[in-house]
Amino acid sequence: MPVRDLDLLIDAARAAGEIAERFWGQSPETWEKPDGAGPVTEADLAVDRMLHAELLAARPDYGWLSEETADTPDRLDRARVFIVDPIDGTRSYMAGQRTFAHALSVVENGRVTAGVVYLPLRDKLYAAAAGQGATLNGAPLAISPRREIAGAAMLAAKPTFDPRHWGGQAPGLERHFRSSLAYRLALIGEGRFDAMMTLRKSWEWDIAAGSLIAEEAGGQSSDRTGAPLRFNSIDAQTDGVVTANPVLHAALMDRLTV
Numbered sequence: 658m659p660v661r662d663l664d665l666l667i668d669a670a671r672a673a674g675e676i677a678e679r680f681w682g683q684s685p686e687t688w689e690k691p692d693g694a695g696p697v698t699e700a701d702l703a704v705d706r707m708l709h710a711e712l713l714a715a716r717p718d719y720g721w722l723s724e725e726t727a728d729t730p731d732r733l734d735r736a737r738v739f740i741v742d743p744i745d746g747t748r749s750y751m752a753g754q755r756t757f758a759h760a761l762s763v764v765e766n767g768r769v770t771a772g773v774v775y776l777p778l779r780d781k782l783y784a785a786a787a788g789q790g791a792t793l794n795g796a797p798l799a800i801s802p803r804r805e806i807a808g809a810a811m812l813a814a815k816p817t818f819d820p821r822h823w824g825g826q827a828p829g830l831e832r833h834f835r836s837s838l839a840y841r842l843a844l845i846g847e848g849r850f851d852a853m854m855t856l857r858k859s860w861e862w863d864i865a866a867g868s869l870i871a872e873e874a875g876g877q878s879s880d881r882t883g884a885p886l887r888f889n890s891i892d893a894q895t896d897g898v899v900t901a902n903p904v905l906h907a908a909l910m911d912r913l914t915v
Contacts (some may be wrong), residue, residue, distance in 0.1 A: 659763070659786040662771040665715055666761045667784055672711065673704045673759040674777025677744060681778065682753050696747055701725050704743035704759065712739050712761075719763070722893055724862045737765045738889045742862040745774075746837035755779055760839035762866040767887040772866030774843040783843040783870045791846050791873035798874040803851040804904045806830065806912065812841040812853040822856060824914050838898070842867025845900050846874035852901035852909060856881050858894045868900065877906040882915050 680700035687698045705725035713721060720732030722740045732738050739762070744750055746757035755778035762772040774783040783798075785791035791798040803809050811817075811830040818827045833850060835841050841853045842864060853871075865888050868878045878886050881897035888895075899909055 659770040660789060662716075662763045663773070663784055663786040663789075665712065666763065666771055666773040667782065669708055669711055670759045670761050670773045670775035670782065671777075672707060673743065673761075674775055676700065676704050676707060677750070677757070677759070678777055681750065685751075687751060696751060697725060698744075698747060698751060700750065701744045701747060705741075708739075708741055708743060708761070712741075720889070722862060722889065724860065728893065732889060733891065735889075737763060737770075740764050740769075740862050740865045740888060742839060742860075745839040745863055746835075749836045754836075756835055756837060756840060758837045758839045758843075760837075760862065760866040762869065762888075764865060764888040767889060769865050769869040769888060772869035774839045774866050774870060776840065781843075783846065783867075785846075785870040785873040787869065787873070789873065791870045793843075793847055798846045798870070799848055800846060800871065800875040800902050801848045801851045801905075802902060804902075804908070806905070806908050809851040809901075809905060812844060812850050813855065817854050817856055822914055823912055828909075828912055838863040839867040842871045842878075842898075842900055845876055846870040846872075848874070852899070852905055854881075854897070854899050854909070856897045858896065859898050861888050861890070861893045861895065864895065864898050868898070871900045875902060876900055877903045879906070879910070881913065883910045 720735030720738035742760040750757040
């Protein structure tokens with residue numbers, strides 16, 4: 658089932674990319690979401706409508722959780738759930754940047770079983786199915802083997818390096834940034850960077866697909882306390898994300914002040 662679901666997600670992600678490309682660079686209509694939740698464009702909504710229609714037509718017994726669809730509690734009673742972010746990195750998309758992504762996943766009883774992160778304007782399609790490894794455009798991925806914190810390349814926002822999170826002294830990490838959390842996780846799976854971290858509450862649709870890609874490439878993901886990530890929760894959030902190979906992950910957790 659995970660492999661068949663992955664094929665479905667890959668096809669849907671490519672269709673999402675076709676829609677997003679039509680609006681990209683054309684000044685799509687934009688709105689601000691309530692409660693400071695950020696912007697949404699007509700492209701986000703068009704992609705969401707297509708994904709909702711196509712994925713649930715193929716799997717009508719699955720639940721649905723998307724950043725751009727009003728949430729309903731019926732998903733909590735489903736064994737399998739689609740968790741998607743139609744466009745992760747909407748601000749980048751609006752700015753004409755190419756690093757936005759489509760993040761699509763299937764979650765079964767709290768665990769991700771299939772995931773795709775697709776960057777159509779970078780022609781990068783990351784994919785993973787549970788127990789089947791992870792790929793980029795069909796080529797197998799392997800996570801960075803780096804074991805030491807000092808000098809490790811970390812994908813993170815600046816506040817992550819505040820000394821108060823590290824017992825008063827931030828570790829000697831080399832900071833890098835990408836706006837899309839899904840892309841950050843996929844880059845860890847690719848081995849381009851050594852670790853990623855966010856200490857803020859994280860929406861499940863931002864991280865579900867990418868976390869599986871990183872894990873199937875040999876990584877370990879947890880929340881900021883070290884607890885395993887679980888999905889399809891009531892509030893659809895995790896308590897941050899920490900991802901690296903198991904040795905570096907353990908070293909980071911030893912230094913991190915929760």
